[in-house]
Amino acid sequence: MARLVLLIGFSYSLIIFGFLFFIHLIYLALWKQNYYFEFTSEYILLRTGVVSRAENHLPYKSIQNVLNKQGIVDRVLGLATVTIQNAAQQMTGSGGRRAASDSSISFVWQPRAKAQELNDILNGITSKINSHTSNAMGV
Numbered sequence: 149m150a151r152l153v154l155l156i157g158f159s160y161s162l163i164i165f166g167f168l169f170f171i172h173l174i175y176l177a178l179w180k181q182n183y184y185f186e187f188t189s190e191y192i193l194l195r196t197g198v199v200s201r202a203e204n205h206l207p208y209k210s211i212q213n214v215l216n217k218q219g220i221v222d223r224v225l226g227l228a229t230v231t232i233q234n235a236a237q238q239m240t241g242s243g244g245r246r247a248a249s250d251s252s253i254s255f256v257w258q259p260r261a262k263a264q265e266l267n268d269i270l271n272g273i274t275s276k277i278n279s280h281t282s283n284a285m286g287v
Contacts, residue, residue, distance in 0.1 A: 175198065178198045179196070179197075179198050180257065182195070182196065182197060182198055182201075183195075183196055183256070184196075185253075185255055187269070190207060190208065191205045191206055191207045191208060192204075192205070192206045192208070192232070192253060193205060194206070194253050194255075204253055206232060206234055206253050208273050208274060208277050209277050210234050210235045211232055211233070211234065211235070211270065211273075211274045212233045212234060212235040213232075213233040214230065214231070214232055214233075214267050214270045214271055214274070215230070215231045215232075215233070216228050216229070216230055216231075216263050216264065216267050217229045217230075217231055218260075226259060226260050227257050227258060227259060227260065227263075228258055228259075228260050228263035228264075229254050229255065229256045229257070229258065229263070230254065230255040230258060230263050230266045230267055230270075231252055231253070231254045231255075232252060232253045232254075232255075232270060233252045234252055234253070
């Protein structure tokens, strides 16, 4: 009797896990379909969101660092994430509970070659822009 209860409980939990996994795959597909980025002449435009849409504008002159990140799963799948760290900080919260957070943009699920190409393009753009600003500032 106890085995039957365990078997039924395991079967239900396996069905629930499969259903939630399927819903998560659908959400990821919709998220990837609504993920858009563009390099304009003055800034990087990033649009994301399935339920609520978000749009980020990151000026080239505020780019502080460009990173290629790969987790274990990303390495197995041959993907990478290009993260652009911004020199500016965003304030979140209100009143006494305000906190500063680094604003960064990530281009996720990029093939490894494309991620390296994005990294090279962004480093080229920022080196041109930042070399002019640092000379002008006397740094």
